[in-house]
Amino acid sequence: MQTFFPRLLAASAMLTGTVVMADSPPAGATSCTGCHAADTISLDALSADEIVQAMADFRSGARDSTLMQRIAAGFTTGEAEAIAAWLTRE
Amino acid sequence: MNQNRRRFLVSGAALALAVPLRARAQAAARIVVVGGGYGGASAARTLRALGHDVVLIEASETYVSCPFSNTVLGGFADMADITFTHDRIAAEGIEVVRARATDVNAQARQVVLEDGTTLDYDRLLLSPGVDMIFDALAGYDAAAAEIMPHAWKAGAQTSLLRAQLEAMEDGGTVAIAAPANPYRCPPGPYERASLIAHYLSQAKPRSKVLILDAKDAFSKRGLFEEAWEALYPGMIEWVPQSSGGTVTGVDPETMTLSTDFDSHTVAVANVIPPQRAGAIAVAAGVADASGWCPVTPDSFESTLVPGIHVIGDACFVGSMPKSAFSANAQAKVAAYAIDAILRGDTPSEPRLINTCYSLAAPDYAFTVVGVYRPVDGRLADIEEAGGTSPLGSLNEVHAKEAEYARSWFATITTEAFG
Numbered sequence A: 001m002q003t004f005f006p007r008l009l010a011a012s013a014m015l016t017g018t019v020v021m022a023d024s025p026p027a028g029a030t031s032c033t034g035c036h037a038a039d040t041i042s043l044d045a046l047s048a049d050e051i052v053q054a055m056a057d058f059r060s061g062a063r064d065s066t067l068m069q070r071i072a073a074g075f076t077t078g079e080a081e082a083i084a085a086w087l088t089r090e
Numbered sequence B: 001m002n003q004n005r006r007r008f009l010v011s012g013a014a015l016a017l018a019v020p021l022r023a024r025a026q027a028a029a030r031i032v033v034v035g036g037g038y039g040g041a042s043a044a045r046t047l048r049a050l051g052h053d054v055v056l057i058e059a060s061e062t063y064v065s066c067p068f069s070n071t072v073l074g075g076f077a078d079m080a081d082i083t084f085t086h087d088r089i090a091a092e093g094i095e096v097v098r099a100r101a102t103d104v105n106a107q108a109r110q111v112v113l114e115d116g117t118t119l120d121y122d123r124l125l126l127s128p129g130v131d132m133i134f135d136a137l138a139g140y141d142a143a144a145a146e147i148m149p150h151a152w153k154a155g156a157q158t159s160l161l162r163a164q165l166e167a168m169e170d171g172g173t174v175a176i177a178a179p180a181n182p183y184r185c186p187p188g189p190y191e192r193a194s195l196i197a198h199y200l201s202q203a204k205p206r207s208k209v210l211i212l213d214a215k216d217a218f219s220k221r222g223l224f225e226e227a228w229e230a231l232y233p234g235m236i237e238w239v240p241q242s243s244g245g246t247v248t249g250v251d252p253e254t255m256t257l258s259t260d261f262d263s264h265t266v267a268v269a270n271v272i273p274p275q276r277a278g279a280i281a282v283a284a285g286v287a288d289a290s291g292w293c294p295v296t297p298d299s300f301e302s303t304l305v306p307g308i309h310v311i312g313d314a315c316f317v318g319s320m321p322k323s324a325f326s327a328n329a330q331a332k333v334a335a336y337a338i339d340a341i342l343r344g345d346t347p348s349e350p351r352l353i354n355t356c357y358s359l360a361a362p363d364y365a366f367t368v369v370g371v372y373r374p375v376d377g378r379l380a381d382i383e384e385a386g387g388t389s390p391l392g393s394l395n396e397v398h399a400k401e402a403e404y405a406r407s408w409f410a411t412i413t414t415e416a417f418g
């Protein structure tokens, strides 16, 4: 998101004259942090691509999980990409 | 999040002229949050991180968590493990007002406290949780709850029920009266039955747990019954509504619970009455005839009174269950939506997750998951997602879920209380 979000913000703000969703996280992203934090099930070591891949593998069942399969099934690859970008921003 | 905001402000500086006047005029909006539980505390912290002026009104000195309170009843955690303060929240610059809010004047945009003080708001967010409907069961009132605790608000009620379990003689029956839907924490009564059985099986093995239920089905039933069979064979009996399970009245003096067909005299009675949104929601005019508060899924703004948002157990927004997980997820969606509204933007379409962990023993847990999106003004389940842990899982999987349950508790309480 470091590279993606500010550019999006600047572009859309310039174009429309409003600050569009400057801080709005992509749909679903804020629910992830109910379980994932630095000192619990941390995602900090993962890149955005690795998060997207993990979500795809959970969804398909290629990767075993206690519950991530049931969560990942609620997000498309595009949605997972947006969430991964937001989770790895800064 | 602070970082994010700061970055926004930096990149925003160059764009200052592009920001509409209205958004700038409202930049220092004051948001009043009533209730410092899972919903209110999470929302207050998110709004503060987004740079807003936040006042949090909370009646209690400390917050005792219902999630994991059943582990105290089970005898493998202490009250201290489930007790939190709002000190770190206050240190983050949120003004914490220790008082009960008694009224809301939506026209004047003011909250009234019990001592008559008024607080102005630009946006009001209510997360008051539930109130027990005491007159629903004949003979059950606040005084009866001192003998037959509900322990459905954690704190003194939890300690009381635990003390009663400890004092009980071996061979006694512990009754749990479970309410009809909807109520706070659908799997909660059955987790409680499990963990009380865990304690009894070790300390008082001739005792029984009797669940008298006002419904014929319950959350994760197959998983609970599988666990009871494996862990506590013969100890837990469930009487559904259709077999006369509905408790219609109680007599604390004789420790008797009456149902349609029967009466049960027991050693310990945990009576969980029906519930409704906390009183302040009713005073504010945001609760409807159902006792709950209808809200829009994008912003959790009341459909009855504009400018007031309701989250957590008190709100009705579709199929999301009343859980701490939901309250926290809704808090973050509502906070970003309020931020957007104050900037003159439209809140974006949200997606929310709920997960309820239930412990059947200290090292045995399972989950129900839901992923929700707005459909026709309500949050609806995404069909392909969600569901429960599979039946017939290995014990090591249940042990892993119990570990993750503890990890969830640590994460969510840190998000809410800092």
Ligand SMILES: Cc1cc2nc3c(=O)[nH]c(=O)nc-3n(C[C@H](O)[C@H](O)[C@H](O)COP(=O)(O)OP(=O)(O)OC[C@H]3O[C@@H](n4cnc5c(N)ncnc54)[C@H](O)[C@@H]3O)c2cc1C
Pocket: B034, B035, B036, B037, B038, B039, B040, B057, B058, B059, B060, B063, B065, B066, B067, B068, B069, B070, B099, B100, B101, B102, B127, B128, B129, B130, B151, B152, B153, B184, B185, B188, B192, B278, B279, B280, B311, B312, B313, B314, B322, B323, B324, B325, B326, B327, B355, B356, B357, B358
């Ligand atoms: C036994 C049990 C087990 C549970 N286990 C789980 C679990 O494992 N996982 C899970 O996700 N959920 C669980 N829950 C559900 C969870 O407790 C609730 O869903 C959650 O607390 C809802 O949060 P809330 O913010 O809506 O209300 P609450 O957490 O109840 O917070 C409301 C706060 O508002 C304050 N308040 C109310 N009115 C006023 C007023 N007028 N003025 C000032 N302050 C006020 C109250 O003092 C309280 O602190 C459980 C519940 C029970 C009973």
